[in-house]
Amino acid sequence: MTRVDYESALTGVLEVARTHAEHVDREAMFPVKSVAALRTSGLMGMFVPREYGGLGDDLHAYIHIASRLAAACLSTAAVWTMHAFQVDGLTRFSGERLRERVLPAIAKGDIYIASVTTEAVKGADLFRAEAPLLSDDDEASFERSAPVVTGGRHADAFLITLRATPEAQPHEVSLVYAERNELRISEQGEWDPLGMRGTESVGLKISGSVPADQVVGQPGRFEDIARESMIPLAHVGWSACWLGAARGAFSDLLRWLRSPTRRGGPDIHSDLVRERIGRIRVELDLVSAYLTRLCDELTAARAEGRSWSDIHTRIRVNTLKLSASELTFKAADSMVQLAGMGGGYSKLAPIKLERHFRDLRSARLNHSNDRMWPATGALALLDPKVTLL
Template sequence: MSIGLATDDQALIEASRRIAEEVAGPNADDVDRNARFPREAVDAMREAGLLSVHVPTELGGAGASTEAVAAACFELGRRCGASAMVFAMHQIQIACLARHREEPFDDYLREVVGEQRLVASITSEVGTGGDMGSSVGCVTAPDNGIVTFEKQAPTISYGDYADSFLTTLRRTPDAEPNDQVLVLSHRDQMEMDPQSNWDPMGMRGTCSPGFVVRATIPAEQVMTTPFAAISDESMTPLSHIYWSHVWLGVATDAFDRARAFVKAAAKRKPGAPPPAATRLSELMSKLSLLRAEVQLALREFEEISAADRSRFHEMATILRFNNLKIAASEQAPIVCQGAMTVCGIMGYKNDTPFSVGRHLRDSMSACLMVANERIHKTDASLLLIAKGV
C-alpha cells in the first residue's frame, strides 16, 4: 500500500499505526464494554496532528491523499473499530470542505489545523426514511446576516464530543426536500438535546445517540455548493471507501486472531496440521475477496478524482461505489464469523487472545450505516437506466 506515497502520507500511516498499537488497541475492550468515547485514541490523533491531514497544504494541513487516509482507517480498524470509525467519519467531513473549497471556509480549515478540531456530521433525520438526499429541517431566511436551523437527528456519532458539525438542511424554508445545503456550526452556536441512550450491539465507542439540534449561525457558514454535488463527488464515495477500510481492518484482525489460534494449536501438537487449519485457509479466500473490492474501489476513486470529477455524477459511478459499500458490509461480518468458527469457544469468550466477539459485533454495524436496504432501493432504480455497470 505504501508505494508512491509522499513523505507526509507515510508519516500519517506510521502515526496511525503507532496510535492503533499503543493507544487504541489497549483501550479497545474498555471502550467497547462501557460504550464510551475512545478519548485516549482521539487525543493521541490530535497530538499527532491527524485531525487536519486532509486540510490543503496552503492552509497549513498535510494535504494527505485519499490512499493514505484510507490506510490509516485500516490500521486503526485493526486495533479498535470505534476509534477507526470516529477517525474515518471526521476525515470525510474535512475532505468535503477541502474538495469543495469555498473561500469563507478557509479560516475554519486553518482552525482545524491549529486547534485539531473534531468534526461530526448530522445527515440522518427523522421523517426522511433514511434518505440522505432529502431533508425536513431548513435554513431560515437571513436576519441581519444570521440564520438558524433545527433538526431532529436519530443518530449523531460522537455528538457529545465533536467541536463542530456539518449538517444537511433544505436551502430555504420554501426549498424542496432534495434542494439541500451543507451547514457548518460550532458547539458554542448550538443547543443539543439528547433524545436517546446509546447501548448498541457494536461500534459502541462511536457514541451515536439521537439529538434535537438547534443552531444560530452567521449566514456565511452555509455552503453555496449544492449538497447533491458534494454528496456525489465526495461524501458518498469517500464514506464508502473510508468505512470499508475500517471494516477491512476489523476483519483482518479477526483473521489474524484465527491464524494465531491455529498456530498455537499446531505448536501444541506438532505433526499433522490442526483441523482448524483448513477452515483458516477457507477464511483467507473470504478475506482476500473483501480486500480486493476495497482496494480496487479506492484505486478507481483516485483515478476518477484525478481525471474528471464530473464522472462521479454518472449513474454507473454511483452504482460502483454503492456496490463497494454493500459488498464490503456483507463480507466483513462473514470473515469475522469465520474467524469465530476457527477459534471456537476461545473466540466466543470475551477474554482470550483469540476473542473475536467485538470484531463480529462491530462488523455487524456495517450494513446499517446508511442501510443496505436503502442503497439497494437506489441501485434498483439506477439499474433500470444505467448501461455499463
C-alpha cells in the same frame, strides 16, 4: 505528511486505541483518549490541503489509516473516518473565508467535526430534510433534532443538513457548518447498541445561528457535495474500516492457531479447518482488491476533473460497500465458527473475536444494504453494456 510520517504518527495512536478498545466497548463510551491521540498526531488533517497544514487527499493514505486504526479499535476508526470525509466536503465546497478560518485548525487537531444528517421524520435518507434553514443576508438560523449523531457529545463542530428554506421541498437540502459555541445542544435518547459502542451515537436537539457564509456549497444543493465527496468517501472509508477490523481479527486468529503452546481448539492439519481458513483469506483479499482498485479509479477521476457521480462510479461505490459489509461480517462469523466456543465466542477467549463480530454486524445496517441492493440493481439497469471495474 509523507507516508513514513503518517506511519510513525499512526504507531502512537494505534497503541492508545488498542489499549482502550475494550473499555470503550464495555462502557459504550466515546474513545476520548484515542481521539486525543489522533488530534496531536496530525492525522485529523486528512483531506485538509497541504497548504493549510493537512495531509492532502491521498485516498490510499486514507484507507491505509482507516484500516490500521480499525484493527486496533473499529469505533475509533469510524469516528476518524467520518470526520475525514466531512473535512473533504468542507475543503471542496466551502467559501474562501470559512476555509481560511477552519482548515488550519482542523489540521492542527483543534476541530473534530461530526455529521448531522439523520432526522426523526425522514430517517436516514441523506437527500431529504424537514427542519428548515431561516436565512437573511448575514445570518442563518435553525432548530433541528437528529436521532443519531456519532460523537455528538464530543465534536467541536458539526456539518448539518437542513431544508434550504421554509418554502423549499424536502429534497432541496443545504449543508451548514456550525461550531459548538454557536449552538444550543441537548441530548435525547440513550445509547446501548450491540456493537460499534464506542461511536457513542447519541440523539441531539440542536439550534443556533451562524454567519451566512457557513452554508457550505450552493444552497439547496447538498446533493452535489454528497455525490462528489461525502458518499463515495464514506463508503470507501467504512469499507476500509471493516476490512481492517476483519484483517486484524484474522491475523490474531492465525497466530493463535499456529501457537505451539495453544491447548485445544481446531486442528490446523485438518482439510476442513484449512478450507475454512482459505475461504476467510479469499473473502478479505477480494474486498481489499476491490477497495484498492476503486481508490485508483476515484483518484484518477479527481486528478482529471471527472465527476464521481456518473452511473459507473456509483455502481462501483455501492458494490464496494455491499461486498465489504457482507464479506467482512461473513469472515468474522467464519472466524468465530473456526475458533469455537472457547476460542472465539467468549469475551474471555484468548483472541478477541466477539467484539469484532458485534462491531461488523453493524456494517450492513449502516447506510442499510436493504436500500442499497435495490438502488444498485436499478443503476445496473442503466448500464446494459455491463461496464465492470
